[in-house]
Amino acid sequence: MSIPRDFNLLLSNLSIDKVGVEERVARFQTRSIKNEAKHQGLKMVLNMIDLTTLEGKDTPGKVRQMCYKAHHLHDTHSGIPSVAAVCVYPTMVGIAKEALKNTSVKVASVSTAFPAGQSSMEVKLTDTRLAVDRGADEIDMVISRGKFLAGEYAFVFDEIAAIKEACGPARLKVILETGELSTLDNVRKASEIAILAGADFIKTSTGKIQPAATMQVTYTMLMAIKDHYDKTGLMVGMKPAGGISTSKLALHNLVMVKEILGSAWLSNEWFRFGASSLANDVLMQLLKLESGRYQSSDYFTID
């Protein structure tokens, strides 16, 4: 299938030089975040986490435990925020919703035959409606990478637009699975398609494929968001997911958001980390800042 001429014209066709991106990213990594800036940054990171469990062996018990952790990150210490959301499979949405009622923590559900997305449109729509009906506040869909790599951009666009419609009031995060897109030029193109098709957030990865949220990929997606904002005045959110497990890497991601998009994006309304083990590392660093000593990991709960 050839790309409809008018549709291709909507894309910027901006070329991306990987070597240049690597240099730019290295420069963000030289930013030194100390003292008050580190304290504030770490708390911000905690508040932007989508605490995630996406396993075949997930059970209601596991999900309930994680939900409790989501708003009781470290009760022995005051002033610790809750995470932004929990992220689960559609079948667990009801359990999570119940466990998190009367809290500010949102429930996100993956959908569209996550993680491969290899199913029919009908199944993907049903999958999405199931999650929304059970109360999901946010839907994390996957794009059809096979279709994208085959050049069927219009198909990818239409699919995202259809899922967006099925989401109703739920906010839509579109997972590009950048580890399967192979080039930054593709990441840029997929970002633009997702944004134009109605994504509220664009997200790097499912967490099932490596590499996931590298800073190069996140940088490329942030630039796409910035260009869209400059053109239209409309904000789109960003969610790097997979591979961000240390405080330092999380802070460097925030540095990129601050310097590319500005302070307006520094809230969990517009920026999220998809992570399962990041929270405890951030807690450990945060407490170290206050006490001057590192605590053993046994003093931080896993769920």
Add this chain to the structure above:
Amino acid sequence: MAKKKESPQGTEWNYSPSPESTTHVKLEKRYALFINNEWVAPSSKAYFPTLNPANETVISEIAWANDKDVDKAVRAARKAYQEVWSKLSGAERGKYLFRIARMMQEKSRELAVIESMDCGKPIRESRDIDIPLACNHFFYYAGWADKLEYAFPTKNPKPLGVAGQIIPWNFPLLMAAWKIAPALAAGNTVVLKPAETTSLTALKLAEIIKESGLPPGVVNIVTGHGDTGAAIVNHPDIDKIAFTGSTNVGKIIQRSVAGTHKKTTLELGGKSANIIFDDAPIDQAVEGIVNGIFFNQGHVCCAGSRLFVQENVAEEVIRKLKHRMESLYVGDPLDKNTDIGAINSKEQLDTINRYIKIGIEEGAEIHQSQCAIPSQGFFCRPTLFIGVSQSHTIAQEEIFGPVLSIQTFRTVDEVIQKANNTPYGLAAGVWTDKGSRIFNLTTQLKAGVVWANTYNKFDPVSPFGGYKESGFGREGGLHGLGAYLKLS
């Protein structure tokens, strides 16, 4: 389509000060001249202060060498050349150079901090670029010392004798390394004069050289002002003059050495073109523009100070450039988050401000970043001039500061013509996705260095030098080694 944001306001998040510690730095109150591996008081008895340009405080006092002092240094160098250094095997010379390189690496943190204090450049650059690159030049030329016959086969390479070397204030230690390492590897001895505002790292290098056990007189460092430099240039017993600095001084030197036996290399000013085509990776090109003109406060002879943007992407490039400039932090050179440090001297700041005034008077549209700058010290905001013509003064003369003049162009032929239409010819940058276009431009641009899809990249292996009023001779690589040898 995503909604315009209604709820949370986002978060103001500012970086806390993150200054590099200075407690490990050892500096003398006063520095004498380094001759014959001894610290020798100047016969002039004169000293001058060296300032930290970021806060205008005096860091140390530096000896001001006169003719007699320079003569003493040249005699020491001649003696060392005749009696020791020219008789040593290449392998032995190489050992000394390797040792100096390793010692510089060991002291790299101290050298970086001193460089930033004395010169005004941000610690990010002195730590990540200047000092490592200076070490690499020593390592690189150390490796050639015992392979000269292989470097120049059938050319019977022989050293020249005593080299007089005069270096600028923009990359003090790096320029010292560019000069000393190839000279020594080739078997010469040297008398080096650092710039008057930035003598300290050269003097720290003298300490390292002394500690390394390099034979006395092989490297002599005489500090001072222009008259000290003139004494080196005019000394009859010097065989080679290597100068990096302004075109004006280069011309004076060229006149002085005319009719003498002295070999000369001059690395002078520039007004280099950075050319952005419409198919370029725009965001990376914007970064290249920033690295081209704001690196080291624009105190770079090969700075990409003339930007040529293809007209159909000019608006986008300028918009993105303006946005990028807002995330450049100007301030304390020792803060790890500083992107642009202090202008090296009051004199240079006045020069830059004079050109900014000229640019406004000539009718170009000025844009400066909104960042706060310290009230004390010599600072200049990153500055753009938009709508500049080829005939504007700011497009013709070297400003040597963070000031970029932007012109637009329509065709490849037009931009080649305009890029070459300058008395200078040091460097150029080309940004395009087309490989064939890159090669077309590299063959037609009259510049010593042409970077493709990058800018201001340096490596000891790569020769560097200019055309026309940007000087002659090459430094770096084998070319740089050849400049210190007699070749048959």
